[in-house]
Amino acid sequence: MxxxxxxxxxxxxxxxxxxxxxxxxxxxxxxxxxxxxxxxxxxxxxxxxxxxxxxxxxxxxxxxxxxxxxxxxxxxxxxxxxxxxxxxxxxxxxxxxxxxxHLRSSTTLLLQGTLDARKRPDIKGIDYLSQLYAHRQATDAGYDDQVLATGDGSLTETVFATLLIAQGGELIVPDAPRLAGITLEVLGERAGRPVRLDTVTPSRLLAAPAVFTLSSLHGVRVVERVNDASYQPNPALRDRLQEVLDEARGPVADLLGEGTQLPCASC
Incomplete structure (x- = not known):
């Protein structure tokens, strides 16, 4: 257009x-x-x-x-x-x-104990400007995104994505204030793996066998590095999870129905 x-x-x-x-x-x-x-x-x-x-x-x-x-x-x-x-x-x-x-299947994360200062992490947009500031901190340091933490040090999510740990056949998501992600919701219903909420500390994240991020733009991304710690990426699991998401993709026109009227005269 x-x-x-x-x-x-x-x-x-x-x-x-x-x-x-x-x-x-x-x-x-x-x-x-x-x-x-x-x-x-x-x-x-x-x-x-x-x-x-x-x-x-x-x-x-x-x-x-x-x-x-x-x-x-x-x-x-x-x-x-x-x-x-x-x-x-x-x-x-x-x-x-x-x-x-420009779509990315991998990412790198900065982890420095940055407090999640959002007023409403559960509502997308209200804290957009503070998120941009936190994201800029990460990119200025050479990372794609930054992990946010609560006051007690447990992790919530990244600035613009959901954190996901794959461990022992489970998908683990931080049990902390965060946005209820649609991408996570779809995976939880379709991936064939249990999704469990649990406390995720910095040490647990760094010790995890596989870490991913979820977002409505990039879908599933493999985390290759957190600070100076490198992971052995699991692209096969990433591809399977992304395939599950793609199966939920549908034409936008199907939501509108035949004969949908646009309410403004200029249209």
Missing amino acids: TSASRPDCPLLTDHTVTELARAGEIVLDSWHLYDGAGIAVDRHRSRFTAHLQEVFGVDKDETVAAYDHALAHLPSDGSWFPGFVWTSKGLRLVLRPFPVE
Whole structure:
């Protein structure tokens, strides 16, 4: 979709998520769109709706209508990373291309005991600016992302992903305040391995036989290094978990139904 062909719709914006977050409180939803399809998009919409009811007091029907309106404007081909951003003025769709060659199947993590200072780690977007700062600390130090910790030193997640330890046939996730990730939810139902919540300390993470991160953009990524500690990557397990996710990918158009009407006259 080019700016020349883009409809004159108030939901579509040239602002970035960062600019919208600087202008006021936001709630965010985002996921990878590839050739008009996404993984468990209906669940993303439901989580977004629930968060908006709590933060902004927005009626469910209004949220769903706005979200579906935005979905109807998504491209049907190519690789994209759409951001659904609810602001004080309503929904804004931030649509940016994300070439598939930029998708990563591995990652490196900085672990330095950084306190998870988010006010609402369970709601995506509210603490976006502080997350950017923590993420910049990691990239400035030469890492892809940073692990966050609670006040007692146990780990929560990375700045932009869920931590996942594979050990003894189980998938272990930190039992700590964090975002209820859709990617983790799908894996928990489909992977054929039990997912268990447990306390994850820095020493346990460093001693783990295999560590992964989960996100709605990159899916499953193998952690190759935490600080100076290198892991023996398990790409075969990563590929199996990613295949499970890909099986949950479906056309966005299926969520809209035939004859869906766009609510703004300019569309």
